[in-house]
Amino acid sequence: MAFVIYGAGAVGGVLGARLHSAGVDVRLIARGAHLSAVRSRGLRLESPEGATTVPVPAYGSPAEAGVEPGDVVVLTMKSQDTPAALEALRSSTAPSTPVVCAQNGVANERLALRLFSHVYGVCVMFPAAHVEPGVVQARSAPVPGLLDLGRYPAGVDETALSVAAAFTKAGFVSEPRDDIMRWKYRKLVMNLGNAVTALCGTGSGSAAQVTELLRAEGEAVLAAAGIDVVDDETDRARRGDLLRTPAFEGQAPGGGSSVQSLLRGTGTIEADHLNGEIVLLGRLHGVPAPANELVRQLAVVAARDRRAPGSVPADDLLARLAA
Template sequence: MAYVIYGAGAIGGVLGARLHTAGCDVRLIARGTHLSAVRSGGLRVESPEGTTTVPVAAYESPAEAGVEPGDVVILTMKSQDTSAALGALRAVAEPSTPVVCAQNGVANERLALRLFSHVYGVHVMFPAAHVEPGVVQARSAPVPGILDLGRYPAGVDDVARSVAAAFTKAGFVSEPREDIMRWKYRKLVMNLGNAVTALCGVDDADAEEVMALLRAEAEAVLAAAAIDVIDEETDRARRGDILRMPPFGGQAPGGGSSVQSLLRGTGSIEADYLNGEIVLLARLHGVPAPANELVRQLAVVAARERVAPGSVPASELLARLRA
């Protein structure tokens, strides 16, 4: 059995490297200069524990990587790239292929279930970075992340238990969970601040006030939609003190994956599937979500115009929201 890691950026790169080092058969799918760098020199993994170069196989597409019966495909691309990725995957993989969504947001699993019968969600608590071709960073040590997972929309089966065991073997904390989407919705609320950090930077004193508005709005929307969400206290207890992030030399700028999208100048950002998920639910259930809509729109424009992180003062966002 092989683990096909589809999207070898921050999460996929570190996860694939750790699984490979643990003795699993791993195939990475990457693109562009990152793929070229991994093919020519291996995948460089930096962390507080030091730097290693992992000679993991890397491919350009599912067709090139190959997906055999018994393989598990782990999606780790940003949500805006999932639909196209699934289209390429279905051309070479059986409909019964297990597809594991190790991604933020809550839309990926539903997209995958249209095409594949065995879909799994992962509650990703995994601080990582990718801003340079051929290089990924794991920011937490000695445990790189927490990767609880379960079958979508609910349940646990042998595949979920097997993948959790592989994650554990690779150094992660991982448990199978019957109610994985309740946990993923809590993570969605946390991730609403990603766009704010990308727009305003990590040092803007007013950014936390904007994030509080986004999250309060989201809680009201989720309640209106009657979506059951793990409470904050339970989520904090699960994290405990597992994730520890001491500084290390050459550490990429903080602020999360949306900051990294702007730093790499990709032209796209995940806000449509984070803040945009709250906007969608608000529209479906007839409640307002102006804060998430404003931040979503500004983040998309920032990514499209390739502006630098921190280009929009949080005070400007607050003024517009209060107008």
């Protein structure tokens, strides 16, 4: 079984590097300056345990990477890039190819299942960073991340077991789960604060209050939609103290994937697929979600205008929500 990691940024790059170092057959799909850097110098992986350069093969498209029968494709791009990635994948790959969605949000699996018959969801708990071409960082050590997975919409099969075993071989904690989407919806609620961190930075009491408003809306909307979600206590127990993030030399600025999108000036951000998922479900089920809608809009504008992280004072954002 070979792994084609489609989207070799923070999560995909670290995952691919660790799989390759563990002796797993890996091919990365990347783009732009990052692709050129990996091809010319290898992929540099930095972590609290040190730095290493991994000579993992990198390609510019699924057709170039050559997805073969028996391979598994792991999607690790941001959700806004999934539709285009799936179209490129379907043009060169059999519809029976296993597609593993190691992504935030809950919409990627459904998109993939329209085109591919074997789709898997991964609940990604994986502190990682990518802000420089050719370099990725794993922020947690010795365990780089938790990658529980299961078949979509439910179930566990031999492919799920094999993928979990490969992830475990590469140093991750990974359990096959027949109810993976319940866990992914809990992660969605956690991710609703990503846009706040990108807009306002960290350490502010007002920012924390905004995040609590977003999550309370999220819980109410998911309950109204009748979506079964793993409870917060169970999720905390699963994570325990497995993820430890000591500081290390050259560490990228803190914050999650949305902060990194603004730092890299990509022009896009995941808010439409995180906060926007709650807005969509709220509209479908008659539950207003004004806090998520405002934060979603502001994050999209900040990304489009290539603003730096922390451009919106948290007190101003909280005042707008209270008005």
